[in-house]
Amino acid sequence: MNRKAKIRLIMYDILGIVLSGVIFFVPIYFLLITSFKNVKEAYRMELSFPEQLNIIENFKEVLSVQNGIVLRAFLNSFIITAFAVTGLVLVCSMAGFVIQRRKNKLTGLWNMVILVGLMVPPAIVPTIWVLNSLNIYGTIPSMILLEIAFFFPFSTLMYKGFMKTIPRELDEAAILDGCGRIRLFFQIIFPLLRPVNITIIVLTTVFIYGDFMNPLYFLPGPRNATVQLTLFNFIGQYSSEWNLLFADVVMVTIPPLILYLFLNKRIIRGMVAGSLKE
């Protein structure tokens, strides 16, 4: 590489760092410093560093507001996310297994259903009507089942795509050796799905934890609040106490941030695989 090209690349590096700093770091920086300030200082919304650090007080106050609704919301969000993600991994890996291995009218139909379901949004009030008829509207288990249903097309498609790379001969060999169909799936196939399992776990965790619209409709009431719902209510309630609102934003953002710090390559690769595999 000649000198001119080298200099140009370094200029690009600098340009990229400056631009990304202004566009992506400033909002995050603003979020952090504001969550550390006291009410008065936060109200001025300046980009300056806090004169007085109020970190612990702010976070304590957010946690104690409305009898600790934020803690409750964290608990609800964790329960919903954990069960829905576990359910998705089980239900969709099994579905992907049969749909990929067995080609007939029924599995062809479900292939279609999955492709359509990937794009079509849920019909809100009819879903509530169904939940009401089953007497489970507004319960946490119903929210878990709904999240499984909403992320079923995406997850199954990922499993189906990956299942292609596991040779069928493996199944036949195992069966001929006397392996039952339950052992075949759970002891031979499922462990081989590890990469796609991790992708699905990480992606659906981020999506379901961050879901706002579905709990808004299907999980009303303060006892069932999720973190995103409390965050939304705070946006309305604390429009002049930005330090508290932002302290909540920081807390809500910490779990996905931790995931990202440890798994950022895998998350990015998973997102790419999920969207390119149609």
Place this chain on the structure above:
Amino acid sequence: MKNSITKNTYSYYYLLPAIIIYTTFFIVPTLISFFFSLTRWTLFDWEFIGLKNFINFFQESSLNIGLRNTLIYASMTSGLKVILGLLIAVFLCSGIRTKNYLRAVIFFPALVSTMAVGAIFKALMNPTRGPINQVLTAIGIEGPSWLGNPDLALFSVIFVDVWKGVGIATVIYIAGLMSIPPHYYEACDVDGGNSFQKFTHITLPLVRPAMNAVIILSLVGGLKSFDIIWAMTGGGPGFASDVLASVVYKQYINGFYGLATAGNVILLILIAIIAFPLYRFLSRGEVEY
């Protein structure tokens, strides 16, 4: 022998949980939405009123603005993500050393929840004290009311949506760019092609599968968009930034269940007549060298 292996091994029992859950919680509601969109409905009681809900939707200005805004919102967010994502990806793949770092920074907002992003930008866009307008004031420009001006609110939200989503578009493009064999570019060098020709004759056609994924993903996402709009403007001021999904929510909390369901059906039809044909069209146009 082979057939019986298939039947026993790949038993439908494995498919059963998925069928039950998806049918109960998605397929049934979607199918019955077509019926209830034709009724005046209280969840316990319904009255058939034909196409009246749909006529309402297209005639009343507070409702049909949602349809108009949905189209603006979806086309602008996906258009910007398709173009900016490609430009950023090409920039990051130009051989710079900070590629991985910048990619991680640009992708990060995709993981922050929409509500959190909405809260941050609502503060940044505050008309009097918000940092954006403070900076503009400092350089002598009077900043507008980003979310309070009816002509501007929708576009301010579009900006935030692109800010949050362009990272996903970028990483998809990067994957597409990395799969282009470098010797195509070398051949172009030998033939004396310049970098613009490389872009239009090699990069652009070969990155098409990635571009198609970005188009479909961001278009469908844009049509369904609700969270960010509801967090930042609540559809306001007035109805200026209402989209179909926020109109559905407003009708729902006011108890107009038939009307809300009609809104859902319109959204479904919109996706069916825009996204499905587009998907077909795009996947046909992909080239192989």
